[in-house]
Each structure stands twice: as C-alpha cells, then as structure tokens.
Amino acid sequence: MSRTCIECSAPISREGYRCRSCAARHRWATNREPERPYRTHEGIRYYLQSDGYYRASRHRGGELQHRAVWRTERGPIPEGWHIHHKDGDPGNNDIANLEALTPLQHLSVEHGDRGPMPDSTRARLSAAKRAWWLGRQSSERVCDECGDAFKTRATRVRFCGPSCNTRYWNRQKRAGAGGAGLGSDG
Incomplete structure (x- = not known):
C-alpha cells in the first residue's frame, strides 16, 4: 500500500503522515523558539533591543516601533521631530503614551528646563576634560x-x-x- 505526504503529496515509504523533508521542516517550524522577544505591528516584527525599544530588522529598515505606531495612528512625523514616550517606558508604544516633540522640546522634557548646553559651557567643559587628561600621571x-x-x-x-x-x-x-x-x- 502506497501512501502520500499530507503536505506535498510525495510518496511515503515509512511510518507517519509526511515525507522526510516535510517532516523535518515541520519539526523545525513547530519546535523553534524566537531568538528574542518581539511584537508585531501591521504584520512587521519589531524585536526588543537592549535599550528597551522595539526595532524592526535591518532588511525592514530598522524602524523603531513607536515611530511606526505614530505614523499609522496620527500620520507622517514632521522632519527632524522626535516621538516621546510620556511615561518614560520605551516598551509602552500605546498611542496615548506617545507625543511628537521638536528636538528642543524633547531635550527640555528629558533634561528639565536646562535646555541644550550653551557653546561656552561646552567649550569650558571640553577644556577641563582635556586638561585633566593631559595632567594625568603616566x-x-x-x-x-x-x-x-x-x-x-x-x-x-x-x-x-x-x-x-x-x-x-x-x-x-x-x-x-x-x-x-x-x-x-x-
């Protein structure tokens, strides 16, 4: 009695319902654990990164999930703007937790009302670091x-x-x- 594979209809000469290649493929697909946690949005997988953000794979452009969620729910993101997580949790990509901010607004939200560092302060700190390094004993x-x-x-x-x-x-x-x-x- 000749049997055929339930997936590819190839003749089977052994026990089971699948030919060897379909059985191997089936075992691989059903026993495979994802390499790292991921979430999907509009059919694209976004993988958890070490910094807590979810990012699409490189062949998908490496886009961050919160930016994709914003674009889907609210439309295009203005050039150069940031999408900010209101609660500070980069894994919470609910649209109610996201807001679009200019880089200056985002900086003031993240670092208080200090705003960006003035050039004079940046130059002074850079000179102090350089002096510290050059004064360091060998x-x-x-x-x-x-x-x-x-x-x-x-x-x-x-x-x-x-x-x-x-x-x-x-x-x-x-x-x-x-x-x-x-x-x-x-």
Whole structure:
C-alpha cells in the first residue's frame, strides 16, 4: 500500500503522515523558539533591543516601533521631530503614551528646563576634560602579549601596541577554533 505526504503529496515509504523533508521542516517550524522577544505591528516584527525599544530588522529598515505606531495612528512625523514616550517606558508604544516633540522640546522634557548646553559651557567643559587628561600621571604597565614594560595614561590598557593586541587576539581565536576555548592555558 502506497501512501502520500499530507503536505506535498510525495510518496511515503515509512511510518507517519509526511515525507522526510516535510517532516523535518515541520519539526523545525513547530519546535523553534524566537531568538528574542518581539511584537508585531501591521504584520512587521519589531524585536526588543537592549535599550528597551522595539526595532524592526535591518532588511525592514530598522524602524523603531513607536515611530511606526505614530505614523499609522496620527500620520507622517514632521522632519527632524522626535516621538516621546510620556511615561518614560520605551516598551509602552500605546498611542496615548506617545507625543511628537521638536528636538528642543524633547531635550527640555528629558533634561528639565536646562535646555541644550550653551557653546561656552561646552567649550569650558571640553577644556577641563582635556586638561585633566593631559595632567594625568603616566603609569608603568606590562604587556600581556610580549611582557615588555610600557607607560600609559589610560587605565585599562593590556598591550604595548596594536601589533601585540592583534597577535594576542589572533592566538585566542586559533585556540578557540581548535577546541581549546578562550582563556585556556593550553
């Protein structure tokens, strides 16, 4: 007795209702968990990002969901305007929680009535940061790759230069590909 696949009508020579390829496809589709949480809006998936916003995939333009919701419910967003979450929760994309603001209005909402930083203040702070960095004492370090001593003003430097950095990470990559794994003493 010859049976046929319930999906593609191909002949089946084994137990079950599907041929091997349809059965594999069915198992993959039904057992697959989404890689990360998502929401849909007008048939497009918006995936949760680490900053709490929902964004469409890159091949869909990477649009933020709250902007799509605004455009659907209220029409086009004026050029350069921001869509603000009134309650501060970037995951709450209900239209009642969204408002369109100019960049200056958005800045004052986010940072109080201070408004944007004046150029004179920005220049003064930049000069202070530069003076702090230049006045910082150099410390002596030992390169993790070659073992040579070197001086630096930075706090988290591990290598004396880019060549040692590259050599170290290439060696780590080869060790990981060979099954030893990163951080092994092998």
